[in-house]
Amino acid sequence: MDDLERQRELRRERDRLLDTPNCPQCLTRMEPADVGGEPMWRCPECGTLLAPE
Template structure:
């Protein structure tokens, strides 16, 4: 893997992290989930949910 490819991958990972919200209750990073076919963000720590 050359430097250009490595930087591209790092930028994609960084962008993915920046677009992931934090839980409003406990401030942990939320994870994408699906409830009854509807995409939501769910906190793995406290279980809080918010619309995606």
């Protein structure tokens, strides 16, 4: 992998992280989860589930 491709990969990862919501209950950054076959956001601290917008 060349430097330019690595920079692109890092930029995509940064953009993905910036699109990650914070938990409305405890403000922790949420993580993607699959709940019953549906994509959701789940808080690793308090377990709150949030449907993607």
